[in-house]
Amino acid sequence: MRVVLLGAPGAGKGTQCKRIVEKYGVRHLSSGDILRKERAEGSELGAQAQSYMDSGKLVPDELIVKMMAGAIGKAPQAGYVLDGFPRTVHQAQELDKSLTSDGRKIDAVVDLKVNEQIIMERMTGRRSCPKCGAVYHLKNLKPKVKGRCDHDGTELVQRPDDKPEVVKKRLETYYEQTEPVVGYYKKNGRVLEVDATGGADEVSARLFGMLDALAGK
Ligand code: AP5
Numbered sequence: 001m002r003v004v005l006l007g008a009p010g011a012g013k014g015t016q017c018k019r020i021v022e023k024y025g026v027r028h029l030s031s032g033d034i035l036r037k038e039r040a041e042g043s044e045l046g047a048q049a050q051s052y053m054d055s056g057k058l059v060p061d062e063l064i065v066k067m068m069a070g071a072i073g074k075a076p077q078a079g080y081v082l083d084g085f086p087r088t089v090h091q092a093q094e095l096d097k098s099l100t101s102d103g104r105k106i107d108a109v110v111d112l113k114v115n116e117q118i119i120m121e122r123m124t125g126r127r128s129c130p131k132c133g134a135v136y137h138l139k140n141l142k143p144k145v146k147g148r149c150d151h152d153g154t155e156l157v158q159r160p161d162d163k164p165e166v167v168k169k170r171l172e173t174y175y176e177q178t179e180p181v182v183g184y185y186k187k188n189g190r191v192l193e194v195d196a197t198g199g200a201d202e203v204s205a206r207l208f209g210m211l212d213a214l215a216g217k
């Protein structure tokens with residue numbers, strides 16, 4: 001199964017992707033996580049991406065398309081769920097081109113819908129583990145021990161781009177450059193809209209209902 005998960009920053013894409021991976025055995029390909037790993041490792045790509053990410057802007061298409069083509073090329077037979085990519089119409093076109101040339105296609109494009117007030121609450125309350133990437137929330141998804149990752153005990157941090165002023169910029173960037181991607185896929189009648197309000201379990205139930213139907217379960 002090959003799925004594209006769209007949605008505004010903080011809509012819950014990463015949270016739902018982890019659950020999709022557990023249920024369907026596909027690989028989670030998050031452009032944001034890959035970029036953060038590159039930064040942590042001090043790679044040239046990480047250094048090139050840093051200033052864009054910290055100011056809420058998009059990293060240039062040519063860097064992202066190449067990076068994601070590499071990740072998709074290494075995905076298992078079971079498939080993948082794309083999180084944060086494509087994020088511009090150009091990226092979507094490049095993805096379509098590369099899939100067509102390999103005789104493959106995306107099975108579902110899902111758009112997580114949630115309002116801006118909820119987005120702000122989710123992003124400003126998010127805390128992440130810098131070591132394993134696990135994601136928590138100060139109110140909605142607390143770790144067992146305050147401020148520590150459940151998996152490895154590492155101190156949780158706030159992502160630099162989750163500060164309110166950067167969140168505002170990321171939302172502007174989303175409306176300008178990423179919302180048109182929904183329109184791009186809608187033209188082909190390929191978008192499944194999922195109400196992403198409510199708790200993570202409620203959202204998963206809605207999402208899995210659609211993906212199960214698609215997988216013929
Ligand atoms: P990226 O990491 O992709 O960030 P994003 O798309 O802005 O998404 P987020 O990771 O912020 O949110 P999410 O939807 O995954 O929400 P989450 O599940 O964590 O990108 C970061 C940057 O990298 C970009 O700004 C850009 O610079 C660059 N970049 C990445 N991809 C790029 C591309 N393709 N092109 C160019 N540049 C690119 O949930 C958020 C919080 O809410 C968590 O605390 C969670 O616990 C909580 N939560 C989740 N669901 C629920 C729920 N149902 N109820 C209550 N709480 C919930």
